Amino acid sequence: MLINGIDLVMYSIISNKIIFVSALVFWLSACTNVEPYIFKPNEFNRGAPNFATKLKDRSKLEICYNKWATTPEILTQMATDECGRFGKVAHFIVSRHLICSFSTPAQAVYSCLCPDETSQSRRKRNPDLSQKKEKQGCSKL
Numbered sequence: 001m002l003i004n005g006i007d008l009v010m011y012s013i014i015s016n017k018i019i020f021v022s023a024l025v026f027w028l029s030a031c032t033n034v035e036p037y038i039f040k041p042n043e044f045n046r047g048a049p050n051f052a053t054k055l056k057d058r059s060k061l062e063i064c065y066n067k068w069a070t071t072p073e074i075l076t077q078m079a080t081d082e083c084g085r086f087g088k089v090a091h092f093i094v095s096r097h098l099i100c101s102f103s104t105p106a107q108a109v110y111s112c113l114c115p116d117e118t119s120q121s122r123r124k125r126n127p128d129l130s131q132k133k134e135k136q137g138c139s140k141l
Contacts, residue, residue, distance in 0.1 A: 036063050036078060037063070037064055038082060039062040061082055064106070065106050065107070066104050079092070082112070087114075114138035115138070
């Protein structure tokens with residue numbers, strides 16, 4: 001089969017349309033108004049030790065959101081409500097980008113601190129939280 005100049009132009013036009021439509025779909029899906037949600041890393045991992053069990057305590061909270069559709073007030077209220085379920089206070093740590101799903105690429109990370117605790121006192125008590133298992137709950141002195 002011999003490809004002539006007309007065939008090349010037609011293939012070029014078709015491929016440009018496919019690329020344009022694909023880019024348009026990705027762009028529109030990125031701009032959708034998706035509600036923020038609490039990220040649960042092993043939510044669908046049936047092999048996880050705490051799969052399908054109710055959470056008893058929370059020390060860290062990660063909220064995935066779309067920064068164009070969510071205000072900081074909404075994130076703060078979500079963190080306050082979630083940490084409050086365990087008698088704790090939300091403390092903002094950091095905002096990360098390109099962590100969560102395509103439609104909610106930003107992530108706000110909070111610590112759930114006991115009412116009498118500060119982030120500095122938690123760091124002094126557990127200098128390397130990634131290595132040590134943190135004690136669950138707030139002590140009632």
